[in-house]
Amino acid sequence: MSDEADGLEARLRAYEGRPAAVAGVGRDPVNLPMIRHWCEAMGDANPAYTGADAIAPPTMLQAWIMRGLVTALEGSGGSSGQGGVGEGVGGRTGGRAAEYEELLGLLDAAGCTAVVATDCEQEYLRPLRPGDEVAFDTVIESVSGRKTTALGAGHFVTTRTDVRVAGELVGTHRFRILKYAPARRKPKERRPRPVINRDNAGFWEGVREHRLLIQRCTACDTLRFPWLPGCNACGAQEWDTVEASGEGAVFSYVVMHHPPFPAFSPPYAVGLIELAEGVRIVSDVVGVPYDKVRIGMPVRLEFRRYDEELVLPVFEGTVA
Incomplete structure (x- = not known):
């Protein structure tokens, strides 16, 4: 690895642990209409998500902290056209921290101008219920060394969002993107292969x-x-x-x-x-x-x- 590449990785890793979004508050309280729309879209008829004692589906954790289309477009715009911290996180208050913008700008300057979301992980500590007001903070958890992928070479950036209600930690959302320099080659003209696992x-x-x-x-x-x-x-x-x-x-x-x-x-x-x-x-x-x-x-x-x-x-x- 060249001294220049070593220097870039050191600069990127210096952002680990720094904020990506601060003092965010969800646009809306947890509410039954959004829960109903989610369940209809997912085809989930679990009775736990209806009635007077309803809880929100755990996988809705991200939905309560997303900025929405209008606020994402009115935001900073950011580098690479991303609509929030990785995937649109940022509620009524809060938004991308300057440190996160700097990190994306540094990657852009290194030629990693393309971005793709790769995966997310969630942890649930207690159910969310209608009326809960969510707040959150997001940190840059890790920046990988340079990786070569089929899309091109670049760096994986992982953010961790801690979601709270009245100060109590209720869940954690990790989101990972790849910022990469697109590979210069003609793609094969084949349809993508289905992902086959033991369940399907x-x-x-x-x-x-x-x-x-x-x-x-x-x-x-x-x-x-x-x-x-x-x-x-x-x-x-x-x-x-x-x-x-x-x-x-x-x-x-x-x-x-x-x-x-x-x-x-x-x-x-x-x-x-x-x-x-x-x-x-x-x-x-x-x-x-x-x-x-x-x-x-x-x-x-x-x-x-x-x-x-x-x-x-x-x-x-x-x-x-």
Whole structure:
């Protein structure tokens, strides 16, 4: 490693432990309408999140501290076009600390002008309940040495946000980004590979056999998709599968125009498809012009092979 690179890493590491956001307060108290919207979007019918004794889903921790679109656009703007501390953290008060802006500027000056969010981790100490007013502080927890990735070489920056209610620590949110210099090479024109793990391997085995399999809880018969290790209705872990009929309708959709990607040809429609069985799946809507896709449009499942390895379920629309 060159003396120049050594010097840069030392300067970057000097920011560890310094603030990224200070004295932040959530834009809204914890409230039932936001909890309801979250649960509807996630398809989570857990009764703990409704009624007089409702709690907020633990994974909503980040939602209570995000700045929102308008305040993010009115903020400092920052380098690299990020909308907050990594992902938009910053409530009614608080916001990016000068130290965090300096760190991003230093990375920009080193050629790491691109950014991508890589992962987050959360810890929950007690449930949040409607009426709770959240406050938070964020620190720069770590800055990695120079790493080479498929996207390009750069540095991982991890921030830690401590969330409190009335001074009590209720949860911690760690967020990691990669600030990198984009690699100068032509990307391979292949669709991204699905991430297959022990929880969803059976689904992808079904796809290879041209079968769309839906999990069914053997304790309460609730169908669920995407695949999960346990039932979100009763909590049971035993399950079997049913094969989808292939009939469905467009529940919602977006038309993708940007960013361009060599394996795709925008504009194209991506739909949230409600299957006849009642569960929903995200997939391409094919067979009709993108500007003819409509909510409620009937669709029919088909399987398309994109290369020697990849088969994906898509849905062919029908224009009335």
